[in-house]
Amino acid sequence: MVDLLAKITSLCKRRGLVFPNSEIYGGIQGFYDYGPLGVEMKNNLKRLWWQEMTRRHANVVGIDGDIITHPRVWEASGHVTSFTDPLRECKQCHKRFRADEVAAKCPECGGALTAAKQFNILVETSLGVVEGEKRTAYLRGEACQNIYLNYQNVLDTMHLKLPFGIVQIGKAFRNEITPKQFLFRLREFEQWDLQWFAHPKEMDQWYEFWKQARMAWYQALISQPKKIRFRQHAKNELAHYAQKAFDIEYQTPFGWKEWEGIHWRADWDLSRHGQFSGRDLAYTDQETGERFLPHIVETSGGIDRTFLYLLFDAYRDQDKRVWLQLDPRVAPYQVAVFPLLANKPALISQAKALYDVLKIKYHVAWDDIGNIGKRYRRQDEVGTPWCVTVDFDTLKDKTVTVRDRDTMKQIRLSLDKLQDYFENELG
Ligand code: GAP
Numbered sequence: 001m002v003d004l005l006a007k008i009t010s011l012c013k014r015r016g017l018v019f020p021n022s023e024i025y026g027g028i029q030g031f032y033d034y035g036p037l038g039v040e041m042k043n044n045l046k047r048l049w050w051q052e053m054t055r056r057h058a059n060v061v062g063i064d065g066d067i068i069t070h071p072r073v074w075e076a077s078g079h080v081t082s083f084t085d086p087l088r089e090c091k092q093c094h095k096r097f098r099a100d101e102v103a104a105k106c107p108e109c110g111g112a113l114t115a116a117k118q119f120n121i122l123v124e125t126s127l128g129v130v131e132g133e134k135r136t137a138y139l140r141g142e143a144c145q146n147i148y149l150n151y152q153n154v155l156d157t158m159h160l161k162l163p164f165g166i167v168q169i170g171k172a173f174r175n176e177i178t179p180k181q182f183l184f185r186l187r188e189f190e191q192w193d194l195q196w197f198a199h200p201k202e203m204d205q206w207y208e209f210w211k212q213a214r215m216a217w218y219q220a221l222i223s224q225p226k227k228i229r230f231r232q233h234a235k236n237e238l239a240h241y242a243q244k245a246f247d248i249e250y251q252t253p254f255g256w257k258e259w260e261g262i263h264w265r266a267d268w269d270l271s272r273h274g275q276f277s278g279r280d281l282a283y284t285d286q287e288t289g290e291r292f293l294p295h296i297v298e299t300s301g302g303i304d305r306t307f308l309y310l311l312f313d314a315y316r317d318q319d320k321r322v323w324l325q326l327d328p329r330v331a332p333y334q335v336a337v338f339p340l341l342a343n344k345p346a347l348i349s350q351a352k353a354l355y356d357v358l359k360i361k362y363h364v365a366w367d368d369i370g371n372i373g374k375r376y377r378r379q380d381e382v383g384t385p386w387c388v389t390v391d392f393d394t395l396k397d398k399t400v401t402v403r404d405r406d407t408m409k410q411i412r413l414s415l416d417k418l419q420d421y422f423e424n425e426l427g
Pocket of ligand 1: 141142143144174176183184185186187189190191258259260261298300301302303304305
């Protein structure tokens with residue numbers, strides 16, 4: 001099953017989903033660019049998550065913060081000292097590995113390895129216009145820091161009461177020792193985060209609430225829910241900011257791997273930013289007058305990992321047919337429209353008219369190249385749930401053929417029933 005990763009990597013390149021970054025220069029490890037269909041699917045995912053978090057849950061608002069913040073942020077957050085992975089280097093070929101991923105010898109050349117040392121994975125940059133006086137800054141190692149920095153701004157402007165949440169979707173950067181497995185471990189990636197601020201006494205209840213809510217959301221997104229589970233972090237693997245953590249994990253072809261972390265961050269973030277900035281970040285309960293630092297439950301997931309795991313979940317390969325059984329809400333295209341023949345103006349204009357109507361609501365593919373069988377195969381490979389063919393009967397009776405991606409069954413529907421049909425299927 002490990003070759004599923006190779007099949008998906010190749011399909012992504014072939015069909016315009018994901019390309020290796022800087023490919024004409026030989027690529028760069030840990031970086032990938034999303035292509036025309038990949039960006040559609042990624043945007044669909046982000047929209048679904050945003051709607052779920054901000055519309056379905058009361059008292060949750062969003063922000064969009066910068067990638068670079070004041071460098072002191074990363075001292076306060078603990079990342080400058082503690083955002084490390086254990087590294088071992090081969091004494092012979094000098095390749096470097098994560099200590100938790102190698103045995104006694106170098107996996108490349110069999111050489112002896114150094115003892116493990118801690119390697120900081122924050123990505124540095126420098127700011128300033130005078131050479132020699134530039135200041136070190138960091139590309140954010142976790143997107144959520146902007147939420148703590150804006151906690152008081154949000155509170156003051158949105159008149160929120162505890163408990164409340166702030167969400168954000170954004171890039172994070174880590175100088176990973178061994179970026180690998182395509183989109184699984186990247187050096188530049190995107191996270192979707194919720195920080196839920198609550199009274200310390202209510203933390204148990206909220207931690208459990210968000211743990212279950214996030215699991216239910218991922219389960220509804222995939223077709224094989226048995227491939228998803230919780231795993232609690234042992235004390236010695238907790239991140240420096242967490243008092244308790246559960247990962248939502250997915251069973252990838254290379255083992256059970258993290259998908260989203262549910263972290264009990266307590267008052268770590270607000271107390272540290274309070275200390276380092278000199279600002280009092282305490283919250284006053286207007287009814288009781290009690291003043292305290294809210295505690296935080298964090299749910300933090302990777303969008304690139306979601307993208308990859310959904311492809312693992314959706315990939316089907318049978319009798320030389322390859323298709324992606326993606327949720328129609330996630331698929332890059334919802335519908336494809338084909339004129340049966342590309343050289344018949346009456347068919348083209350009828351199909352174009354249909355395309356123009358459907359494109360208002362859906363992302364619609366237009367394909368008039370090659371025979372219908374080939375067009376079905378192309379759409380199957382990118383997970384388009386329905387292909388609609390306009391043929392000579394359409395000109396007479398205003399009906400079209402709708403072909404289902406998963407069953408390959410074809411039905412005949414009248415043009416005025418099409419939208420209802422898709423709406424119904426899309427739920
Ligand atoms: N703010 C908490 C935080 O960043 P994390 O567990 O380090 O927690 C959250 O990261 C999620 O981000 C992970 O569950 C994973 O999905 C994703 N992620 C982390 N490192 C990644 C990497 N190098 N490449 C791709 N995704 C990554």
